[in-house]
Amino acid sequence: xxxxxxxxxxxxxxxxxxxxxxxxxxxxxxxxxxxxxxxxxxxxxxxxxxxxxxxxxxxxxxxxxxxxxxxxxxxxxxxxxxxxxxxxxxxxxxxxxxxxxxxxxxxxxxxxxxxxxxxxxxxxxxxxxxxxxxxxxxxxxxxxxxxxxxxxxxxxxxxxxxxxxxxxxxxxxxxxxxxxxxxxxxxxxxxxxxxxxxxxxxxxxxxxxxxxxxxxxxxxxxxxx
Numbered sequence: 001x002x003x004x005x006x007x008x009x010x011x012x013x014x015x016x017x018x019x020x021x022x023x024x025x026x027x028x029x030x031x032x033x034x035x036x037x038x039x040x041x042x043x044x045x046x047x048x049x050x051x052x053x054x055x056x057x058x059x060x061x062x063x064x065x066x067x068x069x070x071x072x073x074x075x076x077x078x079x080x081x082x083x084x085x086x087x088x089x090x091x092x093x094x095x096x097x098x099x100x101x102x103x104x105x106x107x108x109x110x111x112x113x114x115x116x117x118x119x120x121x122x123x124x125x126x127x128x129x130x131x132x133x134x135x136x137x138x139x140x141x142x143x144x145x146x147x148x149x150x151x152x153x154x155x156x157x158x159x160x161x162x163x164x165x166x167x168x169x170x171x172x173x174x175x176x177x178x179x180x181x182x183x184x185x186x187x188x189x190x191x192x193x194x195x196x197x198x199x200x201x202x203x204x205x206x207x208x209x210x211x212x213x214x215x216x217x218x219x220x221x222x223x224x225x
Contacts, residue, residue, distance in 0.1 A: 003046030100144035
């Protein structure tokens with residue numbers, strides 16, 4: 001039987017807001033984002049089974065409050081619902097990190113009350129989406145956004161930005177786009193990493209926290225280093 005997880009990060013205080021959590025890294029992805037710094041996960045093979053993942057959660061019961069289902073792209077796995085259900089049965093909060101390409105999976109998880117928080121990645125606007133991601137799922141992202149917007153679940157929208165791929169004008173347009181979609185939460189910008197192996201051989205991004213500030217009255221924009 002295929003093993004869905006590439007790795008487990010046993011402890012983090014950064015990936016679930018205000019909670020002690022672990023991260024389950026699902027192997028594989030249906031995008032090939034140029035700046036992606038997890039090619040081993042995207043192109044790798046699973047190492048950890050569902051049973052081993054559940055065993056890990058049992059061993060951390062009372063020590064951790066939440067589990068983050070990330071990747072890769074967790075929503076493309078048939079086992080994501082099983083793992084989310086097991087985590088909820090054990091009393092964990094569940095967060096998913098998703099590119100929004102699988103709105104049906106997202107909807108099913110919400111319908112069964114299996115997730116508590118979502119980080120939704122806005123990779124780019126439609127005109128640049130395929131060039132950056134090698135995928136044609138922008139409208140699926142929009143559907144996923146609408147599903148979250150009409151739900152009662154807490155969620156955030158975030159973007160990883162690289163100066164070779166996202167100009168300041170592009171980023172400003174993404175802020176405007178989210179505002180027009182009636183998003184009023186915090187928009188998180190994550191600076192693409194330099195000096196790591198990425199899917200595409202990119203020049204170093206010149207963006208950093210100091211020069212990537214956006215003053216806007218439309219949305220709160222927070223830069224994550």
